Amino acid sequence: MINSHDILETINMIDNENLDVRTITMGISLLDCIDSDAERACGKIYDKICRYAGQLVKTGEDISKDYGIPIINERISVTPIAMIAGACPGADPIRYAKALDRAAHTVGVNFIGGYSALVHKGFGPGDYALMRSIPQALSETELVCSSVNIGTTKSGINMDAVDRMGQIVLETAKATADRDCIGAAKLVVFCNAPEDNPFMAGAFHGPGEPDCVINVGVSGPGVVRAALAKAGDCDITAVADIVKKTAFKITRMGQLVAQEASRRLCVPFGIVDLSLAPTPAVGDSVAHILEEMGLERCGAHGTTACLALLNDAVKKGGVMASSHVGGLSGAFIPVTEDAGMIRAAREGALSLTKLEAMTAVCSVGLDMINIPGDTPAEIIAAIIADEAAIGMVNSKTTAVRVIPAIGKKAGEELSFGGLLGGGPIMEVNRYSPEKFIRRGGRIPAPMQSLKN
């Protein structure tokens, strides 16, 4: 017999602490859809996605009902489109974005990721055209997400791509200025992008992945916070243990859902992403976990240390609970998607510089941060370069998803609604990095020894 305490604990986690499976993401390879005729390639892409993912949403709903676990999103990631579009250099890549959007609407998922290019060492066929088309693609489609990988630990940072991406982020925000600049919220610039990430907006299906795969992203910051609150005044060793144990339970649930989805859809199970992904809902905040550890506000001195502990303990607890772990795995710190971060940013407790320090120990990077609309492109590029450098040197994934709030200034707010939330615009350092950014070239890959 299952212990009744365990049963009630699980139910309490779901009902009161926002425990959920954040996403079941189906990764689909489009390499067999490559065609020198763009129209034909788009037709193949649409057909393949609809064929493979036709039952994805229904299966997610069925599993949710059978196990009583909320499954919030079903999503699709595809092979970086630059690799597909490279076969027809004359064609406008926008048509691929539209084919993805159509397919996503048909199968009923709420996002499709993979309007992407991997340019960490240089531009291949299709890469440059795809990057140039991102602002238009994100403004003319609804469900497509885009990402560009501009650096890795093994190859260094492509500074020409960094320069371009600064401009593209700004142009994307301008192209969707009438919709609170939401385009920029669907664009991620990565260093060390994982090929199996199930979370948007940075999900794509890497070239080393199988034809089709199921990846699951778990969540549950509310559960971790509640467990810490229950423990009261324990020392920090005990805090780490509590986080580990809680992460174990959360991940086991994700593993079960992943295996079940894989079985029902007859698609191999890829990974469980052990992430604490916040939502704007009260009680679903990573910042509140840090505050529960003993900080008055997220952003206070001590935040980086607390986040480092949290991120590490989540991984330690989760790794044993799942047969395959991957993706971004760790604690996310998206400002506009986290009630505690929104409050801390509004009150001035949390600054962009503190967030940058936090990204050195969290799982992703500068995520969902609103910046003033008059921020020059080279400053955005320099923010990307700084963040990529942190990722490159520390052999971890980092990313930048900033939203230039066109026509607005620091202190005003943007509101995206839904999981993307909304929040205050944060000031950036206005001293110019223009000369550095305009130099172009590549930052060489870092030493992997003499670690100091």
Place this chain on the structure above:
Amino acid sequence: MHAVITVIGKDMVGILARVSTICAENNVNVVEVTQSILHDLFAMIMMVDISKCSVPFSELSDRLSSLGDEMGLTIHTMHEDIFNSMHHI
């Protein structure tokens, strides 16, 4: 194959009767029942055998949830695997 039905809410006459009636109507055998008081609330846990259930599991779950809504109780119907995997190594 087992499922766990949990009923949480204010105690009242007929909870067990009405939940077990739905089980019986759908050929679901009640294997074990425990009940306790949790934070001043009535909490009943039923382990049921769903291997011969005459309707799809999701339909059983819907019927019990709507009974819960009608009686002002929270009723969850969940496959036992979720508890086994979360709480046992």
